[in-house]
Structures are given as structure tokens and as C-alpha cells.
Amino acid sequence: MIAVPPPFPRPRSSTALLAPLCCSAAVLAACAGLVESGVRAPQQVPGADPGPAADGSYVAALGATLGGFGVLMTVLLVAGAVATSVRAQRRDLAVLRAVAASPGQVQRIVRAQVLQCLLVVLVPGLLLGRLLGSAALSALTAHGAAPPGTSYRSGWIPLVATLGAVLLVAIAAARWATRPLVRARPAELLTAASTGRRWAGPWRVTTGLLLLGGGLALSVVTATVFEGNPLASATAGPAPIVWACGIAVLGPAVTALVTAPLRLLLPDRGCGVLRSAARRATASRVESAAVLVPVVMAVGTSLGIIGLNSSSAAVGAQGPASAWGENLLVFLVAGCSALHLLNALVEAASLRQWQNAALRTVGARPSWLVGVEAVHTGVLALCGAGLGVAVAASAVLPYQLALTGRTWVPGPASALWVVLALAVLLPLLLATVPAALAVRRPPVEHLATAR
Incomplete structure (x- = not known):
């Protein structure tokens, strides 16, 4: 023993x-x-x-x-x-x-x-x-x-x-x-x-593909089987959750897919901060997915539920009390996603302290390191917000099409912009502030204690 x-x-x-x-x-x-x-x-x-x-x-x-x-x-x-x-x-x-x-x-x-x-x-x-x-x-x-x-x-x-x-x-x-x-x-x-x-095994890939297929099936059933039937909410409601869970399971692969075009579009020379941020996003897929996935879940589920409530209220299929009850689900998903994001960023910051300290000893400027962190997190947050909008649309648009025959979704546009702003600004704040505070310490301290 x-x-x-x-x-x-x-x-x-x-x-x-x-x-x-x-x-x-x-x-x-x-x-x-x-x-x-x-x-x-x-x-x-x-x-x-x-x-x-x-x-x-x-x-x-x-x-x-x-x-x-x-x-x-x-x-x-x-x-x-x-x-x-x-x-x-x-x-x-x-x-x-x-x-x-x-x-x-x-x-x-x-x-x-x-x-x-x-x-x-x-x-x-x-x-x-x-x-x-x-x-x-x-x-x-x-x-x-x-x-x-x-x-x-x-x-x-x-x-x-x-x-x-x-x-x-x-x-x-x-x-x-x-x-x-x-x-x-x-x-x-x-x-x-x-x-x-390697981040994935056969069971994880199979589970992720099944979840994505389930989300697609729910969207198709909502738009075709329940046409003109208010019961379409029974299949439209779970759709954004299933889509978001599928993306969460396949997070590193999805992250590599959405960030790969960034490295291809950037020139070989110049754009130092942008290229370094893009290289980090594609090289550390697991850590990058830990930032992208919570944003997708928060934006996709929140906008999906808000959009479904707006569509139901517009056709008289939902009362104010029921709509307020559904808002509790938005707060639940958004809060859990924010906590997941906070954990991911704290872990990423602690793992990169030694790397950043080593770079500073060979001449890297603190402002450059903070800039790379901000661009890296901002790119992932923007990609996650875009995927989240697509997840929400996969539920709201078929539901609106089933109820009214149109794809226009009623409701205040302010909710969309508030959710998107929070989804981008919160990760930036949680990533750049600790990075800016960390570079104020001498690199020798980090090299001695970060491990």
C-alpha cells in the first residue's frame, strides 16, 4: 500500500x-x-x-x-x-x-x-x-x-x-x-x-450526434405535424435545450469548426494579437469549448424561451401568469450557465499564469498578453452568441410557422440585445480583469507559485 x-x-x-x-x-x-x-x-x-x-x-x-x-x-x-x-x-x-x-x-x-x-x-x-x-x-x-x-x-x-x-x-x-x-x-x-x-470517445460522439438529431426532429415535427395547433409548444419547448446539450457534448469539435475560418482569413504576417488569439482558440479546444458552450446554452435557451413566450402571447395561447412562470426557467438556465462560465474562466486563468509569466521573461509585454486574452475570449463569446441565436431560432421559427404560417417573431427587440450584450460582455469582464491584475505581479512570483 x-x-x-x-x-x-x-x-x-x-x-x-x-x-x-x-x-x-x-x-x-x-x-x-x-x-x-x-x-x-x-x-x-x-x-x-x-x-x-x-x-x-x-x-x-x-x-x-x-x-x-x-x-x-x-x-x-x-x-x-x-x-x-x-x-x-x-x-x-x-x-x-x-x-x-x-x-x-x-x-x-x-x-x-x-x-x-x-x-x-x-x-x-x-x-x-x-x-x-x-x-x-x-x-x-x-x-x-x-x-x-x-x-x-x-x-x-x-x-x-x-x-x-x-x-x-x-x-x-x-x-x-x-x-x-x-x-x-x-x-x-x-x-x-x-x-x-483526446477529448472524445465513441460514446461521447454518438451521444452528441443523437442529441443534435433529436433537436432537428423536434424542430421538424413542430413545423409540420402540429401546424395550426397550440400544442406545438410541447415539441418546440424542449428543442433549444436538446440542441444546446448536443453542442455541449460535442463542444471541442464545434469550437474547432467555428474558429477554424478565423485562422484561414488572417494573413500570415501582422495581426499579432488576432493571430495569437486564433491560434490559442484552435490549439486548446477543450479549454476554448469551456468558454463557448456556456454562452451557447445561456443565449440559446434564454432567447428560445423568450421567443416562444412572445409567439404564444401574440396568438393568445398563453396567459401572463404562465409567461411569468416560464421566466423562472430563463433565470435558472442563465444562472447555471454563468456559473459554468465563471468556473471555466477561473481554471483557464490559473493554468495560463505560468505560461504568461514565462512569456514575460522573454520580452512579451503585459498589454499584449491582456490583449490576447481579451480577443480570445471575445471571439469565443461572439461565436457562442451566434450559435445561441441559431439554437433559439431552431425552436422559435418552426413554432411561429406552425401557429401563424409566418416566420416573423413578435416581441421586444430589446430582450435580444440585452441577452447578446450580457453574453459577450460578461465573459470579457471575467477574463480580462483577472488577466490585467495578474500581469501587475512580477513574473518571477508566478514562476515560483503558479505550479
Whole structure:
């Protein structure tokens, strides 16, 4: 037997785990509480007008719907966070395998890290979920989507459901993230830790293609089968989520595809910052995909749901209360995507500190390094925003065509510009500010501590 390191991860890798686990527990606890609150809400009064506020059925259904999307977001968010944590420790884990640690020991180390982080954030996450669920129910009551006097309830059933879902996702994510570490030989792991590894296997490629095919099928069915039928929302609603998940699974390949023309269009000489940023985007596909994918998910799902609501309201197929309830889904997806983006940028910044310090020792200017970071992130954000608009259009345009026979989508254009502005400016802010602060330190400090 060999001595293994303490199971708690390094500070940077633990940061990548704590926030996603806490937010996942909070979202799932809030959704489970809404379901119980809707089930226990006052019953409909005989003779009263039917509607969302007649009883708690709409609240329960909305909580279940949000909970389903919350589980999907939890899978993507926690899996990405665990993969980020393992990637930050890949050299340490590869050395452990090289000195005779068994595959089972490596898996237990990572699993212990994830479970310890989950224990740290469990109580704060549940408390935050109670606050979020109570605030959501109060807003639903104020907008006429819940019966007056409905109180927020979160008993042992929502607690067990939340714990079971988060624990199952965390353990599965830990097992999946360590598969390359336990299947390869120690010598291969040491080489891969320095040069990187291929990002995809047959299962990942197959899953991504199936998701993209499912999104295409939903769009086609919406425009053809449900022509003139308001039930078209049943297939149009999930379409942007399925499209975005397919792009997320195939993220590195999609990133290479959308950034390849940039290097071809730039001249061989000149455009130093642009060419360096384009070279970084195409060379580090996994890290670049971690920036592009959250933007695609946030823009695609947010604009898709906003567009579907606008189309439904224009033809009288949706009431104000139902529309406000759907806005909760926009906030859920946008918040989870922003957290995913923050984790990705923090990891990328920490990994590049040593590289930037080494470049500064051979004459690279700090302003040039910050410029490359800004252009690299800005290009990825713009590409992600464009793909997000295409994802939203794949759901909204068939839905509008099915309802009205036209592809013009009613609604305020301001929502489009606000979402796009946030999708581009937020990544730029999160990437350039830490880079600008990092180059103010002497490069020798980074060379001594960044590793």
C-alpha cells in the first residue's frame, strides 16, 4: 500500500467544486419545495373560475418542470466542475498511478474529494434553496399563478429527493471523470498530463450526434405535424435545450469548426494579437469549448424561451401568469450557465499564469498578453452568441410557422440585445480583469507559485 494525499483537493480545484454543488442543491431543493407547496395548496373553491390560481396544480407542475431542467443543469454543471477539478490535478494523480496506486485508489480519492465538498455546501445549499423557493412562490402568488394564502413547504420528501439527486450526480460525475485515469497505463498518463489527451470517445460522439438529431426532429415535427395547433409548444419547448446539450457534448469539435475560418482569413504576417488569439482558440479546444458552450446554452435557451413566450402571447395561447412562470426557467438556465462560465474562466486563468509569466521573461509585454486574452475570449463569446441565436431560432421559427404560417417573431427587440450584450460582455469582464491584475505581479512570483 502507498501513502495517498489528503482527499480534499487543492484550493483552486475545490473552488470549482463548491459553487456548482451548492447551486445545484439550492435549485433542486427550491423546485422540490414548489412541488410540495403546490400539492398542499388550498383546493379549488366550487364554482370558482378555473385558472392557474384556482388551485396549486400549476405551481406543482411548474416545480416539476423546473426540477427536470434543474436535474439536467445539475448533470452538466457538476460533471463539468468535477472534470475541471480532476484536470487541475491530473499531474498529481498521474504520479500516484506511476508509483503503484491502483485504479480503485485513484477513484476513491476523487470520490472523497467530491463528497467532502458536498458535505461542506449541503446545509448552505438547502437553506439557499428554501429562500429561493419561498421567493419564487411569493412572486407566483403576486402574479396570479398560485392560490392566495399558499405557504411554502419543504418537508422530508423534498429533502430526500434533493440529497439523492445531488449525491447520485456527484458520484457518477466522479466515476466518469476518472475513467481516463484508471483505463490508461501510468506512463501514458504522465505523457497525457503534459501534452493533453483526446477529448472524445465513441460514446461521447454518438451521444452528441443523437442529441443534435433529436433537436432537428423536434424542430421538424413542430413545423409540420402540429401546424395550426397550440400544442406545438410541447415539441418546440424542449428543442433549444436538446440542441444546446448536443453542442455541449460535442463542444471541442464545434469550437474547432467555428474558429477554424478565423485562422484561414488572417494573413500570415501582422495581426499579432488576432493571430495569437486564433491560434490559442484552435490549439486548446477543450479549454476554448469551456468558454463557448456556456454562452451557447445561456443565449440559446434564454432567447428560445423568450421567443416562444412572445409567439404564444401574440396568438393568445398563453396567459401572463404562465409567461411569468416560464421566466423562472430563463433565470435558472442563465444562472447555471454563468456559473459554468465563471468556473471555466477561473481554471483557464490559473493554468495560463505560468505560461504568461514565462512569456514575460522573454520580452512579451503585459498589454499584449491582456490583449490576447481579451480577443480570445471575445471571439469565443461572439461565436457562442451566434450559435445561441441559431439554437433559439431552431425552436422559435418552426413554432411561429406552425401557429401563424409566418416566420416573423413578435416581441421586444430589446430582450435580444440585452441577452447578446450580457453574453459577450460578461465573459470579457471575467477574463480580462483577472488577466490585467495578474500581469501587475512580477513574473518571477508566478514562476515560483503558479505550479
